[in-house]
Amino acid sequence: MDQALxxxxxxxxxxxxxxxxxxxxxxxxxxxxxxxxxxxxxxAFGAYITYGLxxxxxxxxxxxxxxATLAGVALGALLEVALLRPMRxxxxxxxxxxxxGAMLAMQNLEMFAWGGVAKLTPNPFDGSPLVFGPVSVLPxxxxxxxxxxxxxxxxWLALERSRAGMAMRATFQDPETAALMGVRVGWVNTATFALxxxxxxxxxxxxxxxxxxxxxxxxxxxxxxxxxxILGGLGSxxxxxxxxxxxxxxxxxxxxxxxxxxRDTFGFLLIIAVLVLRPQGLVPARERIG
Amino acid sequence: MLRxxxxxxxYGGPLALQDLSLEVRDGELxxxxxxxxxxxxxxLKAISGLLKPQAGRITWGGEAIGGLSPRAVIxxxxxxxxxxxxxxxxxxxRENLEMGALLRRDHGGIAADLAxxxxxxxxxxxxxxxxxxxxxxxxxxxxxxxxxxMSRPRLVMFDEPSLGLAPSLVEQVFAIVREIRxxxxxxxxxxxxxxAALQMxxxxxxxxxxxxxxxxxxxxxxxxxxxxxxYLGG
Numbered sequence: 001m002d003q004a005l006x007x008x009x010x011x012x013x014x015x016x017x018x019x020x021x022x023x024x025x026x027x028x029x030x031x032x033x034x035x036x037x038x039x040x041x042x043x044a045f046g047a048y049i050t051y052g053l054x055x056x057x058x059x060x061x062x063x064x065x066x067x068a069t070l071a072g073v074a075l076g077a078l079l080e081v082a083l084l085r086p087m088r089x090x091x092x093x094x095x096x097x098x099x100x101g102a103m104l105a106m107q108n109l110e111m112f113a114w115g116g117v118a119k120l121t122p123n124p125f126d127g128s129p130l131v132f133g134p135v136s137v138l139p140x141x142x143x144x145x146x147x148x149x150x151x152x153x154x155x156w157l158a159l160e161r162s163r164a165g166m167a168m169r170a171t172f173q174d175p176e177t178a179a180l181m182g183v184r185v186g187w188v189n190t191a192t193f194a195l196x197x198x199x200x201x202x203x204x205x206x207x208x209x210x211x212x213x214x215x216x217x218x219x220x221x222x223x224x225x226x227x228x229x230i231l232g233g234l235g236s237x238x239x240x241x242x243x244x245x246x247x248x249x250x251x252x253x254x255x256x257x258x259x260x261x262x263r264d265t266f267g268f269l270l271i272i273a274v275l276v277l278r279p280q281g282l283v284p285a286r287e288r289i290g
Numbered sequence: 291m292l293r294x295x296x297x298x299x300x301y302g303g304p305l306a307l308q309d310l311s312l313e314v315r316d317g318e319l320x321x322x323x324x325x326x327x328x329x330x331x332x333x334l335k336a337i338s339g340l341l342k343p344q345a346g347r348i349t350w351g352g353e354a355i356g357g358l359s360p361r362a363v364i365x366x367x368x369x370x371x372x373x374x375x376x377x378x379x380x381x382x383x384r385e386n387l388e389m390g391a392l393l394r395r396d397h398g399g400i401a402a403d404l405a406x407x408x409x410x411x412x413x414x415x416x417x418x419x420x421x422x423x424x425x426x427x428x429x430x431x432x433x434x435x436x437x438x439x440m441s442r443p444r445l446v447m448f449d450e451p452s453l454g455l456a457p458s459l460v461e462q463v464f465a466i467v468r469e470i471r472x473x474x475x476x477x478x479x480x481x482x483x484x485x486a487a488l489q490m491x492x493x494x495x496x497x498x499x500x501x502x503x504x505x506x507x508x509x510x511x512x513x514x515x516x517x518x519x520x521y522l523g524g
Contacts, residue, residue: 163388166381166388166389169378169381170378173379173381174376174378176340176372177376177378178389179359179360180338180364181364181389181392182364182392182441183392184359
């Protein structure tokens with residue numbers, strides 16, 4: 001029982017960052033109908049920028065996190081304007097190929113810039129775990145969870161309560177009619193991609209000190225991001241949040257009780273099961289009208 | 291006042307609209323009638339900036355507005371209530387109305403107009419926090435009209451406002467359109483129900499296959515043998 005509680009805590013920590021990762025990807029697909037293969041690379045980008053700022057720049061860890069997120073936002077905006085905007089009228093397959101190309105370019109540039117050896121980002125937290133009755137949690141992991149949840153809440157509030165968020169949701173549902181209301185749809189696309197990339201960079205920045213940072217880490221992370229999004233229902237924001245936590249729990253429990261080596265496998269088995277039994281996802285995005 | 295001079299619009303293939311000239315004077319209710327594919331919706335989309343004209347001019351109060359973005363057009367006081375209602379299904383009724391006022395910054399005025407829309411359409415008040423996709427077809431049409439009015443337009447363009455509605459609702463929608471004009475807003479309406487559209491209109495234009503074939507007052511077109519034969523059932 002105690003062990004189960006411990007896995008629950010670990011799964012929650014992991015799930016929070018997975019949810020951030022999934023929301024960014026599902027947002028880009030929902031608004032722009034772009035299958036964003038670079039998502040995992042933005043995660044790696046966020047992790048490397050954090051590492052670089054702290055180790056090479058001597059920047060404080062708590063300052064490096066928002067800076068890396070902003071760097072992700074900026075690079076996302078640049079990529080949207082340079083690659084996606086000229087292809088707005090292209091078919092989805094051509095856009096996919098371009099995104100795969102961008103993913104390979106980003107990954108190899110990371111290899112070129114940082115070398116192939118994995119890095120561990122230093123962090124200022126005490127390495128001895130906090131003990132709450134039967135469960136213990138590292139201060140760093142607790143911090144990661146708190147920041148992830150705050151970001152999820154902040155993102156949800158901005159989307160549901162602000163005018164810009166309303167315009168973004170309207171564009172999500174019907175871009176042409178949103179344009180008729182005065183929404184600058186091109187601008188919403190850039191903002192969406194920048195925001196999605198920023199969320200991926202933020203989760204990379206948060207997990208940099210938890211896992212090792214290596215140039216190919218974006219592959220597995222990108223694959224998991226797709227898994228989360230498909231699990232929740234493509235284009236559904238609550239689905240991506242739920243999918244993120246679901247994947248976190250499955251990996252953690254399966255890793256704990258069945259096999260640590262194959263923990264990633266169990267996540268993907270879950271996806272296969274969902275696709276066979278409930279192909280529309282756990283919380284399908286409602287049908288687009290018009 | 292809105293003027294189109296020799297407007298041509300295409301979607302890449304043959305022109306959907308060829309050399310159309312028309313005008314809508316301040317305070318008028320003008321109807322565009324014609325069969326499916328005659329170019330009526332294309333005309334409205336060119337005016338509101340969703341489509342770029344290939345040739346010709348669109349002027350609004352003397353200013354050339356052809357080729358401007360939809361945002362620039364609505365900012366100049368022209369609202370477009372699109373065909374098929376097109377409410378944002380997952381936004382609440384209130385949010386749909388707020389989307390109509392997206393470019394306005396007078397928060398007091400927006401709140402007052404929202405209250406006025408609720409007075410005019412009591413069904414919307416009852417459903418303000420409900421998702422617009424859960425409304426009935428008639429309610430969605432009322433919402434689409436109210437949303438277009440939320441920008442406080444000087445000209446509002448309706449594309450097939452009666453499409454797909456039960457006969458009792460059709461009458462109601464036309465009454466609302468007349469009421470909007472009576473309150474001083476200029477109206478340009480596309481409508482397949484030619485009889486109703488001509489009876490309401492100060493002036494009307496008949497389009498066929500992307501070209502203007504007849505223009506005149508509503509009464510003149512109602513009396514025209516060609517119009518009677520083709521659109522009013524003899």
